[in-house]
Amino acid sequence: MASCPVCGVDLPAPRGPRPRRYCSRACQGKAYRARQRQHSVHRAAAADEPGLLARYADVPSLELADRLALAARRLAGALTAGQGPDDADLDLLARIPVVLAARARRAVPMPAATVRPGTETSRDDTGPARARPAMPAAKPGQGTPAGRDAPTEAVVDMAARRKRSAATGTETARNHAAQGAPDASPVARIARTSRDDPAAAAPAPRGIELRPQKLAKKKARAVVDAAELVRHPEHRDNHQWILRSGDTVLGYVEPTYGGASRSGRNGWTGRLGGSRGRRCTTRDGAAADLAARWVRLVTAVPTRTLTGD
Template sequence: MTTCPVCGGALPAQRGPRARRYCSRACQAKAYRARQRQDQEHRVATGEERELLEAYAEVPAVELADSLAAAARRLAGALNVGLPADDFDLGVVARVPVVLAARARQAAPAAQALHGIPDRLQAPTVTVVDLVAESAPPRAAVQAPPTESSRDDSMLSSPQPADAPKKTAPARRRRLSQKAARAVAGSARLVKGADHRDTHRWDLIAEDDTVLGYVEPSYGGTGRTGRNGWNYRLADSFMVSGPYKTREEGALQCALAWTRVVTAPVRRTLTAD
């Protein structure tokens, strides 16, 4: 290949063992954004909901909603100042609503069957006002405890077979002390990711090979490369923070965020035996 696939210009002379594919960093960034845009259009096409649900199966709905709100705010801020939108934020805005809508459609039949909603209330001709008026008690009537069994009551009162397996609580996240967390974060180092050639991603890895997070370039600047800093995200999180001026600053903020997460108190959840 002797010409740039983006602008069609001649490629400069080869200086190292690897042949150059683009004539400049700007064309390289433009090609990267084009690949990201094509990937987003492919993933949100009709019939790709199942693939998206599998990709984000381990991400809670609340975390998806938070990341969607953060991406929308960043996009709005970029539009207000006249800067191009970040490709990652565009991907979040395009994919997360599809995942949330698909989960809601899947949960709707199960919720209706659980609470025993009559078929007449499921008809499309019934409005929200009619449902509220029908379910509201008379003003003069004395308020009494609801007679309809709730979801928790049905779980506690239903008899369990003698040979039924016992429910076990999910594994809890192990909380670290401040000293232990700082020791792990202080020993972390930046290593090029497996797809560094295409994404320029760096992995923040501790001495025991634990991946704390990732540091990636943030695009949307007006310079020749199109970058405006570096973003980071934790290994087990979907949210992105940044941009920061240097890669080292992004790695430092990633290590601090990981320390805050692993030293935070573990939330207790109620489980039924």
């Protein structure tokens, strides 16, 4: 049976699926405080690195490693036997690794900066030495005018790139201007002799067919005859049906509520745009009423408003 790591008493039976680690809250708090002291010792040892180096300055690294191994062995034996750890061993385990790590960092030499051949080093007042490319030597027999420096390859290359970009920008601007220019043969305007004379119809743009606003009754009846009721994509939420003929949507048929039935419905109605029709007892009746209202709407003569000049 498992025992408490703090006091050594046998652990009681667990109350849930997770096994107990301590016999009581007091032992749990004691173990927590011990862990906090151990963490604080480690943090203090890491912060007091210069003092530790001065303290163990005369002790060789091999002797420190032997002390660390001996303290770790004693600590492992105490844990195996179910006893509490010794504070001296914990102190050694916290301080000696810090000393060894600091000695290792100081023993590793810093990598020196490598300077490539053909470069010169320059040192500023606020920074380390930096490498800069050396200026190319002038070829013998090539003189330069007084007060002027010899052009480098970078300057020549930059000037060539600027010329190419300027030529490309000019060509692009010409193409845009050619595309945006108006047609050389504009459509002739139709002159009106008098304000009282009826204006001639302007030619329709290409691809647009002139259609009257009023739909013939025969065509409207054909559309209605081919119409059918289909479920709305969100029928489970809004309980609506769509009255459509091919790709033409005539309207929507939805239930009305307010009855005494279990579902609360008391009929059906058709919705054409933002207006609702009369309440019908069946869904097909509401669809027929919606189709009749749609026919009256599309076959009605558009009204014209006369305004004075």
